[in-house]
Amino acid sequence: xxxxxxxxxxDRFGLGPIWDNVLDRQVPKDPWYxxxxxxxxxxxxxxxxxxIVLALGYCPAIDEAYQSVEYITHAQTLGWFVRGLHYWSxxxxxxxxxxxxxxxxxxxxxxxxxxxxxxxxxFLLFIVLTTSLLGYVLRWDERGYYGLRVVLSAFQNVPYxxxxxxxxxxxxxxxxxxTLTRVFATHVVLVPxxxxxxxxxxxxxxxxxGTTTMGERKEPIDTVExxxxxxxxxxxxxxxxxxxxxxxxxxxxxWSLIVVTLAVGxxxxxxxxxxxxxxxxxxxxxxxxxxxxxxxxxxIALLPPAVAPTFQWLFPVALFVxxxxxxxxxxxxxxxxxxxxxxxxxxIVLILAILGLSWLRHRSPWTGWPAAEAPSVPRGVILAxxxxxxxxxxxxxxxxxxxxxxxxxxxxxxxxxxxMDHMYSQAELREYVLHPPAGVAMPSYAGHLEGNDLExxxxxxxxxQTFPRNIE
Amino acid sequence: MRxxxxxxxxxxGASLLVAGVVGIPAVITGLxxxxxxxxxxxxxxxxxxxDFPTGAVGMGIVVGDTTVWPRSFRSQAVFVSRQTxxxxxxxxRSCTDLGCPLTYDPGSTCFFCPCHGGIFAQDxxxxxxxxxxxxxxxxxxxxxxxxxxxxxxxPPSA
Numbered sequence: 001x002x003x004x005x006x007x008x009x010x011d012r013f014g015l016g017p018i019w020d021n022v023l024d025r026q027v028p029k030d031p032w033y034x035x036x037x038x039x040x041x042x043x044x045x046x047x048x049x050x051x052i053v054l055a056l057g058y059c060p061a062i063d064e065a066y067q068s069v070e071y072i073t074h075a076q077t078l079g080w081f082v083r084g085l086h087y088w089s090x091x092x093x094x095x096x097x098x099x100x101x102x103x104x105x106x107x108x109x110x111x112x113x114x115x116x117x118x119x120x121x122x123f124l125l126f127i128v129l130t131t132s133l134l135g136y137v138l139r140w141d142e143r144g145y146y147g148l149r150v151v152l153s154a155f156q157n158v159p160y161x162x163x164x165x166x167x168x169x170x171x172x173x174x175x176x177x178x179t180l181t182r183v184f185a186t187h188v189v190l191v192p193x194x195x196x197x198x199x200x201x202x203x204x205x206x207x208x209x210g211t212t213t214m215g216e217r218k219e220p221i222d223t224v225e226x227x228x229x230x231x232x233x234x235x236x237x238x239x240x241x242x243x244x245x246x247x248x249x250x251x252x253x254x255w256s257l258i259v260v261t262l263a264v265g266x267x268x269x270x271x272x273x274x275x276x277x278x279x280x281x282x283x284x285x286x287x288x289x290x291x292x293x294x295x296x297x298x299x300i301a302l303l304p305p306a307v308a309p310t311f312q313w314l315f316p317v318a319l320f321v322x323x324x325x326x327x328x329x330x331x332x333x334x335x336x337x338x339x340x341x342x343x344x345x346x347x348i349v350l351i352l353a354i355l356g357l358s359w360l361r362h363r364s365p366w367t368g369w370p371a372a373e374a375p376s377v378p379r380g381v382i383l384a385x386x387x388x389x390x391x392x393x394x395x396x397x398x399x400x401x402x403x404x405x406x407x408x409x410x411x412x413x414x415x416x417x418x419x420m421d422h423m424y425s426q427a428e429l430r431e432y433v434l435h436p437p438a439g440v441a442m443p444s445y446a447g448h449l450e451g452n453d454l455e456x457x458x459x460x461x462x463x464x465q466t467f468p469r470n471i472e
Numbered sequence: 473m474r475x476x477x478x479x480x481x482x483x484x485g486a487s488l489l490v491a492g493v494v495g496i497p498a499v500i501t502g503l504x505x506x507x508x509x510x511x512x513x514x515x516x517x518x519x520x521x522x523d524f525p526t527g528a529v530g531m532g533i534v535v536g537d538t539t540v541w542p543r544s545f546r547s548q549a550v551f552v553s554r555q556t557x558x559x560x561x562x563x564x565r566s567c568t569d570l571g572c573p574l575t576y577d578p579g580s581t582c583f584f585c586p587c588h589g590g591i592f593a594q595d596x597x598x599x600x601x602x603x604x605x606x607x608x609x610x611x612x613x614x615x616x617x618x619x620x621x622x623x624x625x626x627p628p629s630a
Contacts, residue, residue, distance in 0.1 A: 062545050146572055150587070152629040153571035166629045168506035173514075173628050176542035178505075281548035281565065282533055284575045286586040300570065300602060301588035308569065308602035366589030366601065370577040398580025402591075413591065413600055441600030443582055443593045 021207070023245035028213040028234035035252030036100045037206065042256045043093045044199060046263065050086035051188065058138065060184035062177050065140035066278040073272055084267035090132050092259050094292040097128055098354075102347045107212040108335035110327040113224045114212075117205040122323045124198050126316070127191060132292065134187040136273075140180065142287040145279030148175075148183065150289070157309040215240065217336030286369070288361075295357035301366050365412035371400035375417075375464070376408050378471050383463060390460030397449050397457060402442070405464050406471040413441060418467040429458045511624035521560070521619045524552045529576050529594060532562065532619065550610065550621065551576060551583070553594060562621050563596055564608035566630040574607070583607065 010016050057076055059068040072079040104110060110118035137144040155165040171178030215234045221227045235241045242248050289297050303311055337344045374392050377383060394400045402411050406418035436442040518532030532552045536544025551563040565573050572587035583592040590601035597606050611625035
C-alpha cells in the first residue's frame, strides 16, 4: 500500500527524472572540502527563512525602521535569535563565497565546459555583496545610513551618469522616505528573486557539467570532449565514482555543518549586532562599515586623491569585467593548483591582502580625531614647568588629534613626536607650527596659537623628541 | 514562408508586444527619479546670521520638510564658518571622498572624516586623505538677517 502510494506521488509529481538525473546519478568521488558550494546553499536557505520572518516585523519608514529593528530584537519572542542568525549567516555567506571563488580559481573551475557556471557565479558574487550591504542599511542606524551615503557618493563619481544614478537610488534629489522603501524593495524582493533564479540555474549547470574532479586536476585537458570522456569514465568507475545521494552528499557535508554550527554558535555567544545610534545627520559619529567590507575601506583610505574617486566606482566594474573574461583568457590545459603557479600566487596574495587590509582598517592609523587626553611621558621623567604646561595644552590645540607620542595615541596622521626624522630646534619647531611647509597635512596655527601657549607647546615637543620610541 | 515559421513569428511578435505594453511603463516609472529635469534651486533657512559668532565655526541645522510625501530625512547639519561679519562660508558636512560625516575640531581648527582619513583645514581646503578636493560649499544668501542655503548647489549625494 505504502509503496503504491509512493509510486503514485513520484509519477504524478514528476519526481522520477529528478531522482534519476540528480540524486541517483553517478559522480566522480570528491574530497570533503568540495562541499563549500553546498554550504552556500544551506546559508542561502537560512537567510531566506530568517529574512521572511524579519520582514514580517520590519517597517521600511524612516521614522520607524530603527524602532522596528529594536522591537524585533528585544520584544519579539526569539527575535534576537532570528536577527542574529540572519546577520551571521550573511557574514558567513560572504566569507564562504570568497573561499568558493578562491577554490574555483585554484582548480580552474571556470574552464571548459564550465564557463557558463562560472559566469553565473560571478553575477551571484556581486549580487550577494550588494545585498549584504543593503541589509545593514535597513537598520537605519548610523552604520547603515552612512553605508548608504558611501555608496551614493561612489555613484556620484561615475562620469556623465553619476548624478542620475544617485537620483535613481535615492528616489529623488535628497534622502527621503522613498530612499528607504527602495532599499527595502531591492533587498527583500528584487535581489532575492534574482538570487534564487541564478542560484537555481547555477546548480543546474553544476549538475549538468559537474565540478572539477581529482582526475581533471592531474592531467592536462585540451578539449571539452576529452574532459567529458574523463568525467564520465571516473563517474562510472567502481572505485573512482560514487552515487550522488546519499554517499557523495554525506561526504561533502562537513562544510555545511561547520557554517550552521558557526552561525548558531555566534548568534548564541555574541548575539545580533548591536544597533548604533539612530541615523542622525546632526550628531557626531564614527560610523564604520560591516567587517566584511573593512578591506575595501582600507584600500580606499590608502589611495592618493588623484586616483581615489575613479577607483571607487571603477574597481568593482573592472573586477567584474576581469572575472567575466577569465574563462576566455586562461586557455591553458592544466586545472590543478600545483601546475598553475600564477593562479596559486594570485589567491595567496588576495587572501593575505584582504586580511592585512582588514587589520589595517581596524587600526585606521590614517584617521585624525579630536582627543581629550594629554600625551603620556616616560616613567621617571619630570618635565620642566613650561613643557608640562605645553603637554597639557595638547588636547586644547588639537595636537593629539593627529600626533602620537612615543607610540601612545591612536592617530598616526602626523609623525610620532618621539620618532621624527631629525631633531628640530626650538626656532624650527615654532616656524613649523605657525607656517607648515606646503604639502604637509597640518594646518597653520598662525593667529590661533600664540604667545605663551605657543612657547609651552614648542617646549613640550622639544622634549618629546628625546623620549624613547616606545613608552613603557 | 512555411506555416510554422509564420505562426512562430506571430507568437513571438505578440509576446514582445505584451512585454512592451507592460514592461516599458514599468521601467519608466522605476527610472522616473533619474529622468526628471535638473534640480531647481531649493533655499532653506539655517538660522539667524547673528547666531553664528565671528571668528568661529558653528553648526547650522537644515530642517527637512516632513509635511509632504516623500518626507525628507529629518534634519541635516552644515558647518558655518564666519571669519568676519561679511565673510560667511557654509560647508556641507559630507566628506568629498565618500560622504562620511565630518567632525570639526576647534583645537586644531580641522575637519576630520571618520572613514578614510580625510582632513580639511578651516577654510575647507584638503589637508590629507583621499578626498579629491575641498569641502562642498553651499550657495548662500541672507534674507532679513536669516542665513539661507541652496540645497541644489552641491551634488545630490552630499
